[in-house]
Amino acid sequence: MAVSLQPFKRGLAAIALLGLALPALAETTVSDAWVRASVPHQQSTGAFMTLTASSDSKLVGVESPVAKTVQVHEMTMNGDVMGMREVKAVELPAGKAVTLDPNGLHVMLMGLKQQVKEGEQVPLTLFIEDTKGGKQTLQVQAPVRPLNAEAGGGHDHMHMNH
Amino acid sequence: MNDLYTRRAVVAGMGVLGLGLLAGCSPARGLEFKYGKNMSNEILGRKFNLKDPQGNPRTLSSFYGSMPMIFFGFTQCPAVCPTTLARAAQIRQMLKGRDRDLFQVVFITLDPERDTPEVLDAYVKAFDPSFTALTGTPEEIAEVAKEFKVFYEKVPAGDTYTISHSSTSYVYDTRGTLRLSLGHSLNAKECAEDLVTLMEIC
Numbered sequence: 001m002a003v004s005l006q007p008f009k010r011g012l013a014a015i016a017l018l019g020l021a022l023p024a025l026a027e028t029t030v031s032d033a034w035v036r037a038s039v040p041h042q043q044s045t046g047a048f049m050t051l052t053a054s055s056d057s058k059l060v061g062v063e064s065p066v067a068k069t070v071q072v073h074e075m076t077m078n079g080d081v082m083g084m085r086e087v088k089a090v091e092l093p094a095g096k097a098v099t100l101d102p103n104g105l106h107v108m109l110m111g112l113k114q115q116v117k118e119g120e121q122v123p124l125t126l127f128i129e130d131t132k133g134g135k136q137t138l139q140v141q142a143p144v145r146p147l148n149a150e151a152g153g154g155h156d157h158m159h160m161n162h
Numbered sequence: 163m164n165d166l167y168t169r170r171a172v173v174a175g176m177g178v179l180g181l182g183l184l185a186g187c188s189p190a191r192g193l194e195f196k197y198g199k200n201m202s203n204e205i206l207g208r209k210f211n212l213k214d215p216q217g218n219p220r221t222l223s224s225f226y227g228s229m230p231m232i233f234f235g236f237t238q239c240p241a242v243c244p245t246t247l248a249r250a251a252q253i254r255q256m257l258k259g260r261d262r263d264l265f266q267v268v269f270i271t272l273d274p275e276r277d278t279p280e281v282l283d284a285y286v287k288a289f290d291p292s293f294t295a296l297t298g299t300p301e302e303i304a305e306v307a308k309e310f311k312v313f314y315e316k317v318p319a320g321d322t323y324t325i326s327h328s329s330t331s332y333v334y335d336t337r338g339t340l341r342l343s344l345g346h347s348l349n350a351k352e353c354a355e356d357l358v359t360l361m362e363i364c
Contacts, residue, residue, distance in 0.1 A: 036240070039285050040284060044240075045238075071319060071320055073240070077329070077346070080330045080345060082326060082346070084241075108319070110238075110320065147244060147288040148251060149244075150248060
């Protein structure tokens with residue numbers, strides 16, 4: 001992920017340098033973005049990433065050319081029941097890394113226009129607003145990981161192959 | 163993995179001592195699971211009548227001789243279903259020889275309207291080619307869910323819907339008696355340990 005974001009970060013850095021005289025611009029960075037592969041004719045899949053905003057902001061929308069509808073959902077466990085609900089905005093407190101992963105908040109790509117295959121890159125556009133009304137649009141190329149990819153690098157699976 | 167073998171050796175040793183244990187699947191009282199719940203005395207999941215993706219009718223008796231681990235989900239599920247299927251694939255890799263052959267993962271869709279047989283088959287087999295999926299009419303699925311006391315409900319999302327549902331996996335012995343339930347929070351190693359405990363008595 002870092003690789004595909006680099007040119008963008010450099011661009012941001014350049015803008016930041018140019019704009020020294022301007023009011024401080026809220027800036028959000030994205031890392032470890034990925035999309036879970038789908039099988040043919042599967043209608044939706046998830047996108048995951050870590051967002052860090054420089055000042056208090058909100059993720060207010062996501063778009064992608066691969067899906068008809070993109071929403072942020074929150075997964076909750078209530079006893080053994082997995083609950084799912086749509087979230088209109090995700091709070092991004094200043095300086096705090098907010099992770100969108102399969103076990104909590106995540107982006108749902110719904111109404112897939114085609115199969116999403118391992119190794120491809122899925123373009124995502126993130127719409128972010130800071131508390132002062134400043135708007136930022138982030139373009140992310142999220143690599144597609146296999147259908148059985150684990151969340152966050154396999155937290156409780158690290159010790160299993162000894 | 164080593165402790166699994168050790169455990170097996172100990173349980174096998176106990177089996178030789180206790181002759182009763184050699185007579186096939188023993189009564190429930192001998193079963194002590196470390197992580198999962200002993201379901202031997204629960205009146206749950208005694209029957210189902212569904213179809214596999216090839217259209218063959220499948221009932222509990224279709225799985226006699228294997229140890230099915232059944233759970234419910236839908237392919238558009240972003241979280242619990244892929245994690246549970248990935249865990250099931252890891253469990254299968256941890257089981258050896260006969261135990262691995264006995265283990266049969268069965269994924270029952272709670273979304274028969276959108277999960278076509280083709281999608282279902284490709285989905286479960288992406289995790290492990292040995293996995294199978296079952297589907298039915300919405301009414302048949304509702305009946306099976308009721309039989310398992312599995313909760314599920316459609317949640318509107320935009321112009322479509324997602325599904326909230328129970329995430330527990332259910333394991334049967336080779337004679338079709340429900341024996342064990344494994345919660346979503348257990349890892350593959352914990353599940354495999356309990357499965358070996360069950361496989362030792364059958």
